[in-house]
Amino acid sequence: MVQQTRLFKVSPVLTGIVMVMLAVAFSLLFAKSASAHGYIEGPASRAALCKTGANVGCGAIQYEPQSLEAKGNYPAAGPADGQIAGAGAFPELNVQTADRWTKVNLNTGANNFTWKLTAAHATKEWKYYITKPGWNPNKTLARSDFDLFCSFNDGGKRPDFSVTHSCNIPTDRTGYNVILAVWEISDTGNAFYNVIDVNLGGNNGGGATPAAPSTPANLTSSAQTTSSVSLSWSASTAASGIKNYEVYRNNTLVGTTTTTSYSDAGLTANTTYSYTVKAVDNAGTKSIASSALSVKTAGDSSAFPAWNAATAYVGGSKVTHNGVSYQAKWWTQGETPGSAGVWQAI
Template identity: 55%
Template sequence: MTLRFADQALLRKMIVAGGVMFLVALSMVLFTNNKASAHGYIEGPASRAALCKSGANTNCGQIVYEPQSLEAPKGWPAAGPADGKIASAGGAFPNLDEQSSTRWSKVNLQAGPVTFQWKLTANHATASWKYYITKDGWDQNAPLSRNSFNLTPFCDIPYNGVKPPTNYASSCNLPAKSGYHVILAVWEVADTANAFYNVIDANFGGGTTNPGLGTPTGLAASSVTNTSLTLSWTAVSGATSYEVYRNGALVGTSTTTSFANSGLTAGTSYSFTVKAKNATTTSAASSALTVSTTGGTTTTNPAWSSTAVYLGGAKVSYNGNNYEAKWWTQGETPGSADVWKLIP
C-alpha cells in the first residue's frame, strides 16, 4: 500500500512527536534519579526539621518522617526556594514556613567555634557547604525571605566534588549575635541541579552553646553466639540514652553503654551503628560495626568491581560481606554508599 503525500507528512509528525515525548519522559526519569541520589539534614545544633523529628517541635506535618528531604534548586540566594518558602525548601513541607518569635524550639548558641553535624542518609559528590544568618533587627514574625538574611555566608566550605562521609561535620565560627536568629545551612550537591536547605532556630546569649552531641565511638561486640550478641560503646557527654541500629533499622534503645541483641540468624553478617540522644538532640551515627553470628553457612557472591555496572538486585561480595544493589550503580563502594544493602 502506498501512502499519500499528506499521510506521509502526518506520519512523520507523529514519529517526531513520539520521539519528543520519549525524550521528555527519559529526562524526567533521569532527573528523578538525580534528585533521589542524595539526602541529609543537620542533627546538631538541631535544625528545625530535626527538632520536629524528635518531638521538640510540634505540628510540623510530614517532615517528621523525612527531615532529610528538604531539597530545592541550588544557587541561593540568586536561585533556590522562593521567599516565604525557604525553611521548607520550596513549599513541600509548608508547616516549616510558619514563622514567629515563639513558633519554634530554639537551641542555645554563642559567638565562636561551632560544629554543624550533618546526617547524610544518602551522601553524594558535594560542591560546597554554606551557612547564612539573619540580620540584626530582622522581622521575627514575618515569613523568612532573602531580606531576612545577610546574603554573604559567614561560613563557606568548598568541597570540590568529593563525596562526604554520612556523618559529615562543618567547623565554622558564629558571628556575634543577640537574641533569636535563624541560621540557613545550604548543602550544594556537585552533580545535580539541587541543594539541601536546613534552618536552625538559635537563641544567642541564652546560656552555653549547644553544639549537639558527640558521635559514639568504640563500638564493639562480645558474647557472640548463633542467635545473639552484646554491643558496647564509649559514653557520650550529655547523652541520656542511645539508639541501636541493625542494618539501618532501629532495633532498640539503651540508657547504658551496652545493648544485648537476640533473635539473630546463625552464620549471618549484621551491620550495627549507635546514636546518642538527649531531650533535644540526636547525634550522628557511629562508625558501622559488622558482626557475623556463629554457625550456619554463608554464600560468597562475586567480588565487587569499581568499574563494573550493576543493576538493581545484583549481588556482590566486598570486605568479607555480601551486598545487593538497590538500583543502578557504578563505582560506589559497598558498605559506604546507600545504593548497597547488606545481605546474608
C-alpha cells in the same frame, strides 16, 4: 551477476533483553541523581527537632527531615522568600514567630555543624547564613534577612555520610536567631535547605550562657503490662548538673524523675504510645528531646476464657493459660497451650 541484499531479522527475545537493559540503566541513572538526601542533626535543625517530637505540628517532614530539597544556586535561585525554611515543599516549616519553634542553646564564636547524609552526593559547596541584627522573628524568612558567615567549596567531591564543619558564629548576634545551612549539589542543580533555631548566649569562653544538657540517649522499654510501660535511658550531662528528666507521651509531658528510669501507668491495653525524654539541668535549661520510642502495651488476656483440657477447640479459638493468651491453629482437645504446637501465643 545481480548482487542480492540479505535482510537480517532481529530476534524479539534479543529486542526484549536490550529494552530491559536500557530500563535498568535509566533507573540506576535516575536513582543516582535523585537519591541525595541529608539534614543537620547537630545542632539539631528545625526539621530534626520535628523528627524527635521537640517540634510539633510539622506535617510530613517529621518522617523525612532529609527531604528539604529544592533548586540550588542560592540566593540567586532556590525557594522563594517566605518558603525558604520548607524548601518550597513543606509549608508547615515556613511558619515564623518568636516562640513557634524549639530553640537550641549555642554560644557565638566557634561551633560545629554536623550533617547526616542518608545518600551522599557529589557536592559543589556548603553555605551557612545567619539572620541579621534587628531581623523580625515574627515574619516569614526572606533572603534579605540573612548574612553569609561560613562556606566550604567541595569542588564536586562525594562526601562521607557524616559531614562536620567548624564555623564562627558572629559575636554581634545574641538571643533568638535563625541559621540557614545550604548544601549545594554539583551534578543535579538542586540543593538542600536546613534552618536551625538558636538561642545565642555570647562568645565562647567569654562568660556565655552554658550550653543545654546533652540529649538523653538509648531510650528503651524493658517491660510492658496491659496498663503500664517501663522506660529507661542513658544519663545526660550538664555543666551545672542534671536536676531531673521530663518524660513525654505522644508529645505531652506525663511526669518527671530524678533517675534514668520511669514507669508510665494508667494506659490502655494493646495500644501503641510514643515516648521522648528531655534532661533539665540545675539552671533550668532543657535538652533537646531524645529520639522517639514507640511502645505497645500488652493485650488484655482477660478477654479470653481459661483453657480447659476437656473442651474441644477449633482453629481460631482463643484462650488464656498461665497468664498468656493463645490461639488454636486447628482442632484440638487436651493439648496444653505453651507445650503443644497447635497453640500459638498471641
